[in-house]
Amino acid sequence: MKVRKAISPVIATLLLILIAVAASILVYVWVTGYASSVTGAEATQLQERIKIDAVSANSSYTVVYVRNIGDIKVNVTDIYIIDAATSEIMNHSEFSEELAPGQVKEFQVETTLKPGHTYIAKAVTSNGVEATQSFVYRG
Template identity: 30%
Template sequence: MNRKRSISEIVAVVMLIIVAISASILLYVWLNGLVGSVHYNDPSLYVKIEITSANITHKNNYIVYAYVQNLGSATSISSVAVLYYNNSLIFFNNTPSGNLNIPPKSIGLIYASNNTKVNISPGTPVIIEVITSNGVEATYQTNWP
C-alpha cells in the first residue's frame, strides 16, 4: 500500500513540474512577441535628428534659422519653438519653412518667424527646439539677438 502511494506522489510532482515548465514557456513566448511588436512598430525609434547650428535674427520680425541633421530614417519637421532656459515658451511656430522633409544622412535648413513683440534682453540664453511629425525633439542653446 505504501508503494502505490509513493508512486502516485512522484507522478503528481512530475506533472506539477511539467505544468510549471509549460506555463513558463507560454508566458515567455507571449511576452517576447508582445514586447517585440511594440518595440518594432514605434517609428520614433528610427528617427534621430540633431541641430548642428542655429541662430535668431531680428529685423522686422524674429526669424529662427536651424540646420537640422537627420541621423535616422526619413522624417518631416512639423514645428519650431523658442524657449527660455527654464523651458517656458517664448514663441512657437507650427508652420516652419525650408527643407521640412529631410532625407536620411543629410542636413536641411529650417526657418520659422514670429511677428509678435517679444521683450527679452539681448544676450539672454534661449533654447531652439525642432520637433518632427513623430514627436522626436532636438534642442540647441543660443543667445537672444
C-alpha cells in the same frame, strides 16, 4: 520498525503538475519576449528618425539644423523654442519641409532670447517623431 513513505502519491502528482505549469509559463514568456524583440527590430528600420545637428541664435532669430537620419523621407512640420527653466514655449513655427534620408535643412525661427538662459529646440515631423537639443543663448 516503522516504514514511512517520503511523499504521498497525491502530493507527488500535484508537485509534478505545478512544475509543468510553471515551466509552460516560463517558456511562453520567453517566446513572446523573443518574438516581440525580433518584430521590434524590423519595425525600427521602417520608422522616421530625425536629429538636431546644431542650433545657432542671435537677438532676433534662432536657426535649427535638422538632419534626417532614417531610411525614408520625413516631413518636418513644427519647430519649437522652449525655455528650459519654465517649459514655456517661446516660439512655435509651422513648416512643411521634406527631408530626404541623410539631408540637413535649416529652419529659421523668430525669437527673443535672454542671454545666459538655457533653451530647448524641438523639431517634430508630420508623424509625431520628435528631436530635441538644448542650448544656452550667450547673447
